[in-house]
Amino acid sequence: MAPSRSKGTCIVYFLRLQAGMPNIGASVDLEQRLDDHISGQACRKTTLVPPVALLRFEGYSTLPEARQREAQLKRWSRPPKEALICGEFDRLRKLSRSP
Numbered sequence: 001m002a003p004s005r006s007k008g009t010c011i012v013y014f015l016r017l018q019a020g021m022p023n024i025g026a027s028v029d030l031e032q033r034l035d036d037h038i039s040g041q042a043c044r045k046t047t048l049v050p051p052v053a054l055l056r057f058e059g060y061s062t063l064p065e066a067r068q069r070e071a072q073l074k075r076w077s078r079p080p081k082e083a084l085i086c087g088e089f090d091r092l093r094k095l096s097r098s099p
Contacts, residue, residue, distance in 0.1 A: 008028060008029070009030070009059050010026070010027075010028055010059065010060040010063045010065065010066040011026065011028070011030045011057050011058065011059055011060070011066060012024065012025070012026045012058045012060065012066050012069045012070050012073065013025055013026070013027070013030060013033070013034075013054060013057040013058075014055040014056040014057070014081070014084075014085055015034075015037065015046070015051040015052075015053065015054060015055065016051065016052055016053040016055050017045070017046065017049045017050065017051055017052065018050050018051070018052050019049045021049075021078075022055065022078075022081055022082070022085065023037075023045060023046060023051065024070055024073050024074055024081075025037075025042075025043075025070065026063070026066040026067050026069070026070040027066075030057060034051070037051045038050065038051060055085045056084070056085050079095055080092055080095045080096060083095055
């Protein structure tokens, strides 16, 4: 489930949980973090609703940049998150426009 190049790289990741909802996180060791999620050691949410797939990940130069992006993404509603996950950037732009 984890890319092999993840250790030491600052990553923001999207997981699909068993209930169908996305979960967003950040880490400097994606492989270890995914193992923690799968084993129920990472957070309460994935302990109760386990992850079933890694959907997307983005690399950043520093952990503060990754944490900032994680916080930004967590504020988004579900439709823009799904558009980003699917790579539907035109749809994402439409969803992000102010009326």
